[in-house]
Amino acid sequence: MGSGLLLRGAAALCARGLRAAAAGRLCPLLPRPRARLLSTGGAWCLRAALGPPGQGEPPRSVGRGRGAAHSEEEEEDGDEAELEELLAPGPPPGAQRLLVVHPAVKWGAKKPQLTTAELQIAEAVALINTLHNWTVLDKIILSTKTPEKKFIFGKGNFQILTEKIKGLPHITAVFLNIERLSPLTKKELEDAWGVTVFDRYTVVLHIFRCNARTKEAKLQIALAEIPLLRTNLKNEMSQLDQQRGGSRYIMGSGKQYRLLKEKEFKIRNALEKLRRKRSILRAQRERREFPVISVMGYTNCGKTTLIKALTGDEGLQPQDQLFATLDITAHAGYLPSHLAVIYVDTIGFLSELPHDLIESFSATLEDVAYSDLIVHVRDVSHPETALQKASVLSVLKNLNLPSHLLDSVVEVHNKVDLIERYQSPETNTIAVSALLGYGLEELKEEIERIVLKTTGKKILTIKVNLAGPQLSWLYKEATVQEVDVMPEDGTANVKVIISNSALGKYKKLFPQ
Numbered sequence: 300m301g302s303g304l305l306l307r308g309a310a311a312l313c314a315r316g317l318r319a320a321a322a323g324r325l326c327p328l329l330p331r332p333r334a335r336l337l338s339t340g341g342a343w344c345l346r347a348a349l350g351p352p353g354q355g356e357p358p359r360s361v362g363r364g365r366g367a368a369h370s371e372e373e374e375e376d377g378d379e380a381e382l383e384e385l386l387a388p389g390p391p392p393g394a395q396r397l398l399v400v401h402p403a404v405k406w407g408a409k410k411p412q413l414t415t416a417e418l419q420i421a422e423a424v425a426l427i428n429t430l431h432n433w434t435v436l437d438k439i440i441l442s443t444k445t446p447e448k449k450f451i452f453g454k455g456n457f458q459i460l461t462e463k464i465k466g467l468p469h470i471t472a473v474f475l476n477i478e479r480l481s482p483l484t485k486k487e488l489e490d491a492w493g494v495t496v497f498d499r500y501t502v503v504l505h506i507f508r509c510n511a512r513t514k515e516a517k518l519q520i521a522l523a524e525i526p527l528l529r530t531n532l533k534n535e536m537s538q539l540d541q542q543r544g545g546s547r548y549i550m551g552s553g554k555q556y557r558l559l560k561e562k563e564f565k566i567r568n569a570l571e572k573l574r575r576k577r578s579i580l581r582a583q584r585e586r587r588e589f590p591v592i593s594v595m596g597y598t599n600c601g602k603t604t605l606i607k608a609l610t611g612d613e614g615l616q617p618q619d620q621l622f623a624t625l626d627i628t629a630h631a632g633y634l635p636s637h638l639a640v641i642y643v644d645t646i647g648f649l650s651e652l653p654h655d656l657i658e659s660f661s662a663t664l665e666d667v668a669y670s671d672l673i674v675h676v677r678d679v680s681h682p683e684t685a686l687q688k689a690s691v692l693s694v695l696k697n698l699n700l701p702s703h704l705l706d707s708v709v710e711v712h713n714k715v716d717l718i719e720r721y722q723s724p725e726t727n728t729i730a731v732s733a734l735l736g737y738g739l740e741e742l743k744e745e746i747e748r749i750v751l752k753t754t755g756k757k758i759l760t761i762k763v764n765l766a767g768p769q770l771s772w773l774y775k776e777a778t779v780q781e782v783d784v785m786p787e788d789g790t791a792n793v794k795v796i797i798s799n800s801a802l803g804k805y806k807k808l809f810p811q
Contacts, residue, residue, distance in 0.1 A: 394432035401476040402443040413686035416440045423476040478651045515573045522566045590640045590750045596676035597687035598647025601713040605733035606642045634747040638778045650690040673708045680717035755799045776801045
């Protein structure tokens with residue numbers, strides 16, 4: 300089982316839960332069989348990814364003397380122009396008609412323990428069905444002892460697969476349901492079958508391209524494409540050198556590598572600027588002391604539906620598909636004590652994705668570390684629910700999260716309405732149906748219990764003088780639950796939820 304992946308681009312946390320503005324477009328960089336990167340007809344993919352040549356120099360420092368200063372508006376315009384260049388669109392990928400192939404390891408250390416070949420190929424088909432104008436013509440499971448070998452399968456099964464592909468006259472591609480194909484294996488298979496061959500990396504990356512909305516999500520996807528482009532470039536240059544020879548091809552490859560390096564530098568620089576902005580907004584949120592609950596889980600487990608049910612946010616439109624959105628969104632809600640909290644709709648996880656894709660999205664995980672609570676949502680109706688849980692937990696353990704955050708994770712068993720008389724086999728879990736509203740009050744109470752504990756907030760009754768400013772101060776700086784007025788002496792007993800820092804300020808401002 301490969302490591303799981305956190306798959307949504309980040310947007311800043313905010314109390315009102317506004318979506319980050321979507322802008323820019325992303326180049327769909329699908330691999331084309333045997334494209335000539337340096338030829339007139341085949342260089343579109345890499346060139347579209349790199350942008351115009353000669354514009355990839357690292358930014359120089361700008362002086363503050365006369366003629367050197369720029370207004371904030373000009374700087375913003377410059378940032379927008381640079382982002383547009385990085386996210387320049389390329390030719391559309393077009394429709395695909397595919398055969399889905401799952402190499403099933405029947406024994407040995409690489410045999411999956413928490414799933415079956417039938418469930419794995421079902422997820423592969425679901426990935427393809429997520430894409431517009433991509434159609435699964437057929438699917439097949441073939442056993443293999445050595446999936447890491449050049450042709451994946453043994454001689455007999457490879458022949459069976461080749462004959463099946465030749466028998467599908469309308470096929471345009473094959474999806475091999477493995478983590479990542481080497482350039483050599485990809486070339487050999489495409490030469491043997493005469494169609495494009497995709498692995499999980501390229502398919503999921505294309506899903507990301509189609510679903511990304513914010514600039515940050517698109518930049519992270521562009522960053523994830525760099526290793527793929529670099530590998531493809533190396534493979535193409537090797538082929539050209541063998542076919543034609545000559546130093547001009549080596550010189551051309553050097554220029555293309557330089558452009559890739561410059562593009563990577565610019566993407567990382569743009570992401571760092573967005574990260575700093577997110578850090579500022581997070582600091583503003585912390586000053587307001589809104590508790591934050593990060594909602595996490597395997598893709599399509601029902602996170603968005605659950606947040607909509609908890610907050611009543613009609614702007615949320617859950618979709619029954621993998622990776623329906625990649626952009627983190629924040630939504631305000633209230634706990635039973637009327638304490639305002641922010642629910643953060645994070646990403647969907649997926650098993651068996653390579654390090655390059657995980658690394659490019661690692662920056663989006665930093666906000667999780669600043670949460671007050673993690674809610675792990677599971678689709679317990681899914682036959683691979685145990686595998687999905689293991690995938691999510693493996694990622695959480697690798698995030699270097701504070702120990703108190705990992706120890707207080709609330710596990711939610713969602714979609715119990717799909718299981719007759721569901722009884723959880725595990726302790727310390729909460730069964731809900733986000734769609735039907737079952738179990739939500741119990742979940743809110745558990746969230747409130749942990750949030751009050753982890754944030755150090757207290758529920759107190761404070762006696763205030765109604766003629767003074769105490770009551771209005773408490774409404775502003777704490778969560779007022781009840782006000783019991785005593786008109787005979789002009790006072791009131793006010794039940795509040797208040798943080799330690801706010802309580803200290805209150806006692807300093809209004810000493811008894």
